[in-house]
Amino acid sequence: MGEETDFFQLMAAIGGKAALFSASGHAARKAVNEIVRAQLVADGTGLDQVRQIRALLGPAAFAEALDGVPAPKTKALLTRADPHGPALAQPGDRIKALLALADGSRAPSVPVEKPARKAASRKAPAGPDAAPKEEAAKDPSAAPAPRKRKITGRAALRVSEER
Known part of the structure; x- marks a missing residue:
């Protein structure tokens, strides 16, 4: 097949005639999972894309594809999807958090505002208390x-x- 072939169009055509390719059901499942995983671990994939992918695939197929993503890639995806969220140590917790973010049952965390630091005065205090320190x-x-x-x-x- 040439470089000009649109493989997504071919996959749609195969999907339209699934009965003709009944022996390839397992291969199709693996191909879909690999395509979804490749998109999930891509650098530009954010929370909106994750939600769109879940809406397209459905909850069960999305969970199956997400479950096969390697742990370091899951951590990176969760950081992109929820940059201010808590750092989760266990891969299972990260997947649960991603599933909750994808289905909308959990909203992304808002940034925590840190209290402003007070500038310490570097000058010596002036007044009656300053004299004993100088002496x-x-x-x-x-x-x-x-x-x-x-x-x-x-x-x-x-x-x-x-x-």
């Missing part, structure tokens, strides 16, 4: 004790050998 900085006896340095690497080996 403490000038007085060496009021300075905190120096921190002990943790010895690691070769220095630690030398110290342990000396003991």
Whole structure:
């Protein structure tokens, strides 16, 4: 068959005469599942396309096709379909979430707004409280004790050998 052949049109023609190809039912099922899986794992497939595919295939055939998608690809598809949703660790949970998103029983998660950070003032406070801190900085006896340095690497080996 040439490059100009429309294979989707040929599949529609075969589907229209399914009785003529009755011995190929299993092969047709596998072909449909592979086509659907290839589209589901494609980079541009989002929630709208997933819902359209489910509406076209029906719930049972869609679930069967989705069940054959590899776990890493399922995670990527769920992230595209619901970018603000919870990160699910188990592949079965991801498939259930995708099925719920596809049939509309679960809406995509909305982004969680994080509280705004308060900018810390880097200036020294002005006023009556500022004077004691400046005096403490000038007085060496009021300075905190120096921190002990943790010895690691070769220095630690030398110290342990000396003991």
